[in-house]
Amino acid sequence: MTAATHEEIVTALLTAAGLTVSPEEKAAFVSDYPLLREDADALYLPELEFIEPSNKFDPALYYPSL
Amino acid sequence: MSTPQFLTIKDAAAALRDGTTTSVQLTEGILARANALNDTLGAYVVITDDAALAQAAAADADFAAGIDLGPLQGIPLAIKDIIAMKGAPTTANSHVLDPAWGEGTDAPVVERLRAAGAVFVGKSTTSEFALGMPDDEKRFPIPHNPWNVEHTAAGSSSGTGIAVSAGLALGGLGTDTGGSVRGPAAVNGHTGLKVTFGRVPKSGVVPLSWTLDSIGPMARSAWDCALMLEVMAGYDPTDPSAAQVAVPKYSEALTGDISDIKMALPMPYFFDHEMLDPEMRTAVLAAVDVMTGLGATKTETELKYSEEAKDANYLILVAEAYAYHRDNLQKRWSDYGRFTRPSLARGALFTAADLSQAQRFRTKYSMDVAALFLEHDVIVTPSAAFPAERSNAMSVSKRLLQPSYTGHWNLTGLPAIAIPVGFTESGLPLSMQIIGKPFAEETVLRVADAYQRATDFHLQVPQTDALETTDSVVMA
Numbered sequence: 388m389t390a391a392t393h394e395e396i397v398t399a400l401l402t403a404a405g406l407t408v409s410p411e412e413k414a415a416f417v418s419d420y421p422l423l424r425e426d427a428d429a430l431y432l433p434e435l436e437f438i439e440p441s442n443k444f445d446p447a448l449y450y451p452s453l
Numbered sequence: 454m455s456t457p458q459f460l461t462i463k464d465a466a467a468a469l470r471d472g473t474t475t476s477v478q479l480t481e482g483i484l485a486r487a488n489a490l491n492d493t494l495g496a497y498v499v500i501t502d503d504a505a506l507a508q509a510a511a512a513d514a515d516f517a518a519g520i521d522l523g524p525l526q527g528i529p530l531a532i533k534d535i536i537a538m539k540g541a542p543t544t545a546n547s548h549v550l551d552p553a554w555g556e557g558t559d560a561p562v563v564e565r566l567r568a569a570g571a572v573f574v575g576k577s578t579t580s581e582f583a584l585g586m587p588d589d590e591k592r593f594p595i596p597h598n599p600w601n602v603e604h605t606a607a608g609s610s611s612g613t614g615i616a617v618s619a620g621l622a623l624g625g626l627g628t629d630t631g632g633s634v635r636g637p638a639a640v641n642g643h644t645g646l647k648v649t650f651g652r653v654p655k656s657g658v659v660p661l662s663w664t665l666d667s668i669g670p671m672a673r674s675a676w677d678c679a680l681m682l683e684v685m686a687g688y689d690p691t692d693p694s695a696a697q698v699a700v701p702k703y704s705e706a707l708t709g710d711i712s713d714i715k716m717a718l719p720m721p722y723f724f725d726h727e728m729l730d731p732e733m734r735t736a737v738l739a740a741v742d743v744m745t746g747l748g749a750t751k752t753e754t755e756l757k758y759s760e761e762a763k764d765a766n767y768l769i770l771v772a773e774a775y776a777y778h779r780d781n782l783q784k785r786w787s788d789y790g791r792f793t794r795p796s797l798a799r800g801a802l803f804t805a806a807d808l809s810q811a812q813r814f815r816t817k818y819s820m821d822v823a824a825l826f827l828e829h830d831v832i833v834t835p836s837a838a839f840p841a842e843r844s845n846a847m848s849v850s851k852r853l854l855q856p857s858y859t860g861h862w863n864l865t866g867l868p869a870i871a872i873p874v875g876f877t878e879s880g881l882p883l884s885m886q887i888i889g890k891p892f893a894e895e896t897v898l899r900v901a902d903a904y905q906r907a908t909d910f911h912l913q914v915p916q917t918d919a920l921e922t923t924d925s926v927v928m929a
Contacts (some may be wrong), residue, residue: 397802404801405783412795419850420802425915426764426853427807430814440812442664448693 393420455702458482458620459914460880462677465623466524469516476516476527479508480572483529487574487621489921493602495587495594496615498534499541500575508572524680531616531625534576535583535659536560536668541573545659546593548788549781560657561689562626562668569684574622578610583628583661584609584774585793586847590744597844598640598682599915600881604841607636613671614641619917624672624681630661631770632837632859634669635871635886640841642873642882644739644901644911646678647859649892650866651696653682654689655665662773663694664798665766665863674911675872675901682894698892706895707902712748714900716741717829719756726856730839736875736883737835743907744833744900751833756825759861762818766860772808775800792849819865826890831900834858836871836884858886868894872901873910882910 394417401408401416408416447453457479460468468474487500512527532538535545544550559567567573578596580586586608587595596611598604599619606615610627614637617625627634629647638645641863646669648754653668658664670681718724718741724734734769775782778789786794798805825832838856862869869888876882885904889897905911 389515400802401798404779404798406798407786408795408798415795415850416798416802419853422853423799423802426761427768427810428801429761430765430768430807430810432761432814432817435810435813435817438469438813438816440809441815442812444849 393417396420458486460623461673461924462623462680463674465528467869469527476509476512477506477528477684478846480505480529483574483620483622485913486619487616489872490621490917491594492617493597493920494599494615494619495578495596495623496612496619497531497575497577498544498546498593498612501541501573504540505574507571512570512572515696515767522568522570523684525684525760527565527572528624529572529573529622530566531577531613531764532563533610533613533626534579535628536563536626538563538573538576541576541822543576543659545583547790547793548580548661549592549785554659555657558657560652561691562685563657564683566888567583568649574616577610577616577625579610579612580608581790581793582659582774582778582797583630583633584796585790586702586849587844588790588792594672598841599917599920600642600841601879602920603843604881605640605844605847607672607841609633610637610671614638614643614645617641617643617671617673618915620688620914627659627669628661629667629863630665631766631863632857634671635786635836635859635869638671638871639836639884640882642910642913642915643671643673644675644678644870644872645669646682646894646898647862647868648682648686648869648894649696649868651694652698652868652892652894653685654692654695656691658690660777662770663772664773667863674905675870675898676704676707678870679705679898679902696892703895706899707926708899709903711744711900711903714749714831715829716746716749716751717745717825717832718751718753719759719832719834720753721755722759723756723834723858724858726838728838728856729835731878733835733838733840733883734909737833737885740874740885740904741833744904747903747907749900752829754825758818758823761814762861762864763819763857765814766864768803768807768811769815769864771797771800772803795849806821815864818861822865822867830889830896832888834886836886840877840881840883863889867891870897870901873913875910
């Protein structure tokens, strides 16, 4: 993936988020983005195939009388 | 260590009861130091002199009337400035937070400390919203490490860390989402306990990450943390994550005996990382030797995916923090500190799938850690990869590349204590972390206390005489 592509991705993500950043800040985001992406991608491990997320939802929580 | 401002809470409690001192005398001494040193150290956003002295007088009156509310009665504490406290504003060290946030209320944890007779010295400095770094472009105090003011006091509970270290409080509250109790405790040379998720109700605290946040005690010793936690812990219905688990008398578990304790040392990443400071590694392994000398046993082992666990904690943290701050980041970008806003906005660079995957990873890593605990009572690691860095060498980008040893235990929700284990050649504190099973604060406190009975690193205090100024700085 080229640096220009990283810049395009970061630009699109910041725009979608409605964030207006300075050129210096944008440059830092673009510089950091490959490592952030790499760190996130590293979490997609094959061993997690049958693993559920740790967030838990209890529908009964909102029905104290149950 | 005879100076009252450097007493442990345990010893100060004894002194208040045997007539050696009064709470007013103790508090006056603390306030004098806090006001004299705050300009240099930046420990407090606001020092509540009058309210503190009134609380101290009330504590003394109770003693005189034979009323004893327990060991925190009359003890001066610092309250991190993202926690609501009556009589002082909560700023989160930010221009963005509504000045009316939490106004006139005590967070449940503060309410419990108040009911126990504690004295509140003031609201202590935090990294902005418990995430940013000190920013001299904003009006808030810049925290400095009392062992060397050119080095960081770490974050985000910087102020409480400084206050305990420099004798500006005998203990205090921090919050910990990725290491914000343990980091400041480590670099400022005292003890800090990150509690099991849900152990202490976190309502009344400006949230950073709902599934990772915790409130923990910071004090000179493990014993003192036990005394504070006995008051702080317990269910409160205002926090949906608060656990309905009985609160033990933690201090009664501190027997000094750890002959039954089996320690696990996960060597790859936590001890063998190429960026781990050699002095830190040596000091922690020497501390492990002290504990084996006390009868504990150790096993060198492995905890897979610990690099990824650091990243999963970070991803969840910034995703949740970004959700909380999204609207304000859009509308008030420049009102946030220059280090805070890019940290928060990183949450916009991840996808919804990334967050779900991080939560799946969280399950897997928690299972792996639980498996390690089948054969062991505690996991031992360094508290940090380095001693306090030079403040001018820190950056948001650099942090991405550095190892961290604390977020793993927020990810897994486990109790973890940071305790001093020595000093670098240049005089900066070094620290060891002891992690336990869910709600096993008794165990980590017992192990930490046993180590502290055999050593005195936690009782060492920085030389601050040259730092005092005559002008007190009390910011509104």
